[in-house]
Amino acid sequence: MNSIDTTKLIRMRRMLHAHPELSGHEWETQGRIKQFLNTETHAQCIDVAGTGLLAVFDSGKEGPVVLIRGDIDALPIEEINDFEHRSVYEGVSHKCGHDGHTTILLGLAMQLSARPLPKGKALLLFQPAEENGMGAEAVLRDPAFPAGEIDYVFALHNLPGFEKQMVVVKEGAFTAHVQSAIICLKGKTSHAAEPEHGINPAPAIAALLQYAQQHTHNEPAADDFFLFTPVYVTLGEKAYGISAGYGEVHLTLRSWSSELMEEKSDALHAFVKQLAAAHGLKYELSWTQVFHANHNHPGAVAKVRQAAQVAGLQLMQAAVPFKWGEDFGLFTRRYKGAMFGLGAGKETPALHNPDYDFPDELIPAGVAVFEQIVRQTVGL
Numbered sequence: 001m002n003s004i005d006t007t008k009l010i011r012m013r014r015m016l017h018a019h020p021e022l023s024g025h026e027w028e029t030q031g032r033i034k035q036f037l038n039t040e041t042h043a044q045c046i047d048v049a050g051t052g053l054l055a056v057f058d059s060g061k062e063g064p065v066v067l068i069r070g071d072i073d074a075l076p077i078e079e080i081n082d083f084e085h086r087s088v089y090e091g092v093s094h095k096c097g098h099d100g101h102t103t104i105l106l107g108l109a110m111q112l113s114a115r116p117l118p119k120g121k122a123l124l125l126f127q128p129a130e131e132n133g134m135g136a137e138a139v140l141r142d143p144a145f146p147a148g149e150i151d152y153v154f155a156l157h158n159l160p161g162f163e164k165q166m167v168v169v170k171e172g173a174f175t176a177h178v179q180s181a182i183i184c185l186k187g188k189t190s191h192a193a194e195p196e197h198g199i200n201p202a203p204a205i206a207a208l209l210q211y212a213q214q215h216t217h218n219e220p221a222a223d224d225f226f227l228f229t230p231v232y233v234t235l236g237e238k239a240y241g242i243s244a245g246y247g248e249v250h251l252t253l254r255s256w257s258s259e260l261m262e263e264k265s266d267a268l269h270a271f272v273k274q275l276a277a278a279h280g281l282k283y284e285l286s287w288t289q290v291f292h293a294n295h296n297h298p299g300a301v302a303k304v305r306q307a308a309q310v311a312g313l314q315l316m317q318a319a320v321p322f323k324w325g326e327d328f329g330l331f332t333r334r335y336k337g338a339m340f341g342l343g344a345g346k347e348t349p350a351l352h353n354p355d356y357d358f359p360d361e362l363i364p365a366g367v368a369v370f371e372q373i374v375r376q377t378v379g380l
Helices: 006-016 026-040 098-114 135-141 201-216 257-278 298-310 330-332 362-378
Strands: 043-047 052-059 065-071 121-127 152-160 167-169 171-176 177-188 226-235 246-255 282-289 295-296 315-317 337-347
Touching: 006 026, 006 121, 006 226, 006 337, 006 362, 026 052, 052 098, 052 135, 065 098, 065 201, 065 282, 065 362, 098 152, 098 362, 121 135, 121 257, 135 330, 152 298, 152 330, 167 226, 167 298, 171 337, 177 201, 177 298, 201 226, 201 246, 201 257, 246 257, 246 282, 257 282, 295 330, 298 315, 298 337, 298 362, 330 337, 337 362
Parallel strands: 065 121, 065 152, 152 337, 167 315
Antiparallel strands: 043 052, 052 121, 167 337, 171 295, 177 246, 177 282, 226 246
């Protein structure tokens, strides 16, 4: 990493880890990022999407514009680690590695300051609210965001279960289209001894869960991969003399394509409507936390491959997309771009596990790949 002080970056990463903030509340994180950029780099800082930040490196000469995105929010998970930089906040922690992704962008900012671009422009986006799927949309809607200037977009995600510093690439779909359904079923309470005098949603809930199971095709290698996952079910109250009159079912839906997602979503809505009518129930169906699939452009993936090779990193082609959602998909829908993986170690705990911690050894590898991508794109 040339003259970049990795010790300084690791110290910053651990500070971010110790002070996690949930989606949309990353005010202190934004402040820490801005202070680091102002102290250690020549970036022009622009606030975006409330708690986000855009670091601009403008050569002053005409040329391509490349955006590199890192996410900054944490998760509502209680950390069980006992190391010195563990989360200081109860019930909130960095269990997806966004502290590491942020630090990699800070290292890239240091590199672009040490070796300014000969032409073009680099935009480093520190994006809030990735975990709830709202951050990318908020950035793209912000008038301060230079949406019309961008030629290419790139992002990475660390991948436990893969060799450390291995770069994982794939053309086409890289992550799933994911969205969640909230289905509310309203009947009528009655005495538990006389359920016939009420309308209990239990049979409809049972049928809905069976429907989700029957219409799941959990075969990632198949083009028509589709996964329903029940994540929350509630019925009535803990009152044993009452037959329930209200229930909810929350599901996540996952597919490789937006077209299949639309088809399956419409079919689910039709089934719920029919089910409610058959059981005399009123219903409400709403959608939340929508993550569009990341579709990697072949030319952008080629840039990632070349950057990994120049950086001397091991390269792997993913056989199938990853089933988790990532709101960077909104960027790859609009611009040529790619998301790639960076191996976090085969023994590293899985993402969103309470004992996960981003491996600091990934920081120089991530910086090296991103720097090569930027310099390739604007022209060395």
